[in-house]
Amino acid sequence: MLVLSSPSGAGKTTISRAMLERDSNLTMSVSATTRPKRSSEVDGKDYIFVDEEKFKSMIDGGELLEHANVFGNFYGTPKKPVEEALMAGRDILFDIDWQGTQIIAGDEIAGKNLVSIFILPPNTAELENRLRTRAQDTEEVVQQRMSKAADEMSRYDGYDYVIINDKIELSVEQVQTILAAERLRIGRQIGLHDFVQELMGRE
Amino acid sequence: MLVLSSPSGAGKTTISRAMLERDSNLTMSVSATTRPKRSSEVDGKDYIFVDEEKFKSMIDGGELLEHANVFGNFYGTPKKPVEEALMAGRDILFDIDWQGTQIIAGDEIAGKNLVSIFILPPNTAELENRLRTRAQDTEEVVQQRMSKAADEMSRYDGYDYVIINDKIELSVEQVQTILAAERLRIGRQIGLHDFVQELMGRE
Numbered sequence: 001m002l003v004l005s006s007p008s009g010a011g012k013t014t015i016s017r018a019m020l021e022r023d024s025n026l027t028m029s030v031s032a033t034t035r036p037k038r039s040s041e042v043d044g045k046d047y048i049f050v051d052e053e054k055f056k057s058m059i060d061g062g063e064l065l066e067h068a069n070v071f072g073n074f075y076g077t078p079k080k081p082v083e084e085a086l087m088a089g090r091d092i093l094f095d096i097d098w099q100g101t102q103i104i105a106g107d108e109i110a111g112k113n114l115v116s117i118f119i120l121p122p123n124t125a126e127l128e129n130r131l132r133t134r135a136q137d138t139e140e141v142v143q144q145r146m147s148k149a150a151d152e153m154s155r156y157d158g159y160d161y162v163i164i165n166d167k168i169e170l171s172v173e174q175v176q177t178i179l180a181a182e183r184l185r186i187g188r189q190i191g192l193h194d195f196v197q198e199l200m201g202r203e
Numbered sequence: 204m205l206v207l208s209s210p211s212g213a214g215k216t217t218i219s220r221a222m223l224e225r226d227s228n229l230t231m232s233v234s235a236t237t238r239p240k241r242s243s244e245v246d247g248k249d250y251i252f253v254d255e256e257k258f259k260s261m262i263d264g265g266e267l268l269e270h271a272n273v274f275g276n277f278y279g280t281p282k283k284p285v286e287e288a289l290m291a292g293r294d295i296l297f298d299i300d301w302q303g304t305q306i307i308a309g310d311e312i313a314g315k316n317l318v319s320i321f322i323l324p325p326n327t328a329e330l331e332n333r334l335r336t337r338a339q340d341t342e343e344v345v346q347q348r349m350s351k352a353a354d355e356m357s358r359y360d361g362y363d364y365v366i367i368n369d370k371i372e373l374s375v376e377q378v379q380t381i382l383a384a385e386r387l388r389i390g391r392q393i394g395l396h397d398f399v400q401e402l403m404g405r406e
Contacts, residue, residue, distance in 0.1 A: 012252065012314060023239045049212075052347060095263055117387075118389075120399065120402065121402065123401075123402065124401070124402055127402070150402075150403040150404065153399055153402055153403055154373070154399070154403065156389065156399055157394075159388055159389055160388060160389065161387045161388055161389060162387065162389050162392060162395060163387060164398070174383075174387055176381055177383045177384050177387075178384045178387060180377075180384070181364070181380050181381045181383070181384030181385070182384070184320075184361055184364045184365065184366060184380070185363060185364055186321075186360055186363065186365050188363060189365060192359075192365060193360075195323075196323065196356055196357070196359055197332070197365070198326075198327070199323065199324065199326065199327055199353075199356055199358060200353040200356055201327060201353065
């Protein structure tokens with residue numbers, strides 16, 4: 001389970017898309033949300049768009065791994081696709097904020113399988129520039145996002161890794177490097193115990 | 204600080220040499236030992252060869268980070284070169300066994316900076332084959348080494364990562380991948396805190 005978090009505008013979405021294209025063992029976790037769909041978004045692909053009543057029934061039914069309220073809208077991670085991916089030995093990519101990351105990290109099973117990466121913009125000007133070029137956002141939303149970005153950035157030290165996203169290509173390679181290294185961790189190599197027993201002549 | 208451990212014959216020395224050639228930021232930690240020098244070995248490069256009296260004075264003087272007795276010979280890691288490398292921001296490579304790794308991992312300062320990798324042979328036949336082709340060893344030493352190898356392998360789960368050394372080239376790449384990923388860890392990026400403060404506009 002790979003978590004990518006960042007203040008909006010740091011390039012996380014672009015990096016996520018590139019990772020999904022390059023790594024066939026990686027599936028994206030699609031969040032559920034009550035916020036209105038943007039014209040460019042596809043229901044079930046970018047988000048699962050639901051109304052507040054449905055969202056609350058998902059919370060009550062224990063169907064969400066984590067959920068949070070951001071600017072009055074609910075966001076949450078459906079539990080079932082995550083469990084299915086882990087059972088199938090597939091890695092799953094989460095595009096969630098620091099609150100969601102903390103909740104998943106605290107989960108007994110999910111926490112052990114979690115690798116978290118925080119993406120930072122190379123500088124403040126670049127961050128503001130990226131936030132302003134989202135044509136659909138009003139000035140008020142841009143200012144809200146800048147303020148939220150500062151808050152979000154202050155949480156970087158709860159993550160395992162940090163990547164400063166100056167060149168997208170390099171950042172994608174760094175995420176791939178982290179994922180490749182994490183797959184070599186003792187606890188992540190399936191069948192390792194049996195393999196060592198066999199090496200020791202204790203088949 | 205990067206530790207490579209393995210049962211002898213798993214290819215650790217070959218991997219270490221390749222890493223040193225490719226990564227100019229990496230220095231090898233040269234162990235001190237009381238065992239006799241082999242004809243192919245260079246004093247100060249392969250080991251620092253000392254007599255037992257000198258070794259004991261190094262222990263008493265607190266000059267060793269860790270030391271152990273293997274088959275009646277002493278082996279130890281001099282502390283000073285490690286401290287110098289860390290101060291200079293250089294990475295240091297250790298070719299030590301599980302006991303040495305445990306001792307360093309338990310050290311307050313060294314432990315936090317440690318990344319440990321365990322190298323396994325691809326199968327038992329290959330391990331025995333590699334141990335037998337060391338021309339200078341007697342049959343008794345080969346058997347001792349096989350038995351020590353089994354004991355050493357049973358300690359794999361105290362390490363951070365494991366690499367099954369089937370193709371040397373791939374194994375070297377995997378060590379490089381681990382090192383590159385570990386350099387992206389939050390705690391290892393020097394100046395990160397100041398960088399984030401600046402991003403947040405709190406210069």
